[in-house]
Amino acid sequence: MKHSVTTLNTKRLIASSLKKIMSKKPFSKITVTEIIKDCGVNRKTFYYHFADIYALLKWMFEEEAVEVVKNFDIYTNPEEAIEFVIEYVEKNEHIINCAYDSIGREEMKNFFSSDFRGIISGVITKAEKSFEVELDADYKKFLTNFYTEAFSGMLIDWVKDREFTDEKLTVEYVTKTVKSTIEGVMQKEKDNKPTPDSKTNCP
Missing domain, CATH: 1.10.10 (Arc Repressor Mutant, subunit A)
Known part of the structure; x- marks a missing residue:
């Protein structure tokens, strides 16, 4: 220890x-x-x-932001996690922009994508348990990649164009999107799930 x-x-x-x-x-x-x-x-x-300064930069973002986000219940209450991310960006605006300008958009997005993927996969898993369904493995992978690309890309764009973004609306829109889309997927999966009483009528 x-x-x-x-x-x-x-x-x-x-x-x-x-x-x-x-x-x-x-x-x-x-x-x-x-x-x-x-x-x-x-x-x-x-x-x-x-291994190098890039590894140090990635660890710094993980330690200060990603690991904290993992402690939030993003599925039940995504607002808190989103508000934390916004606050972190505000406090570290110069550092994040410095990194962005040096390594570029795609590399910066890759920094967050690997960590976001694990977080989002956990959110989807929790939703599966809540709705008592199990998504097909390929579809779950697709959903995880879809949300990872969307959120990591949105975060990077927001960092560079923050003056054009209303923070309260950002929290509202992301929360509404996460809740409605994931729950919609789970509800549809549940509706299509065979019930124990369903039987195949044979002639």
Whole structure:
């Protein structure tokens, strides 16, 4: 336990230095040397925890945002998770834009897609249990990919064009869409599910 806590604290220390430097220069211009000099760890320690600066950036977003979102009950109450994401973007607008400008839209979206996929798959699984249905594996995979692409892409677009987006409406629209579409899929699956009493009439 002590080792894991020390490891987490070291990662957070390194991530803090990255954020500090990102406030002063483009992400693509930052070096490992600058980061370790700022936080006081050696190069070996940095590479023990992270393969490169891109891995550090991804971990930072996961630690500060994705892992927190996982603790919300997105299926039952998606508003809280969406509001948290909006607040996180507001607090870290410069850092997120710095990363976006350096690595591009698609790479930035890929950062979030892998994590979103797990979160959304969990939401769909919870909906299946709530409606007592089981989707076909291929269809569940399709739905997971569909929502992952939609939400990760929307998040990246929103980061770059936030001045044109009403935050309250964003929460309302995303919540309404998530609830109505997923529940609609589950209800249709349930309606098509054979009942124990159904029998095939044979001549």
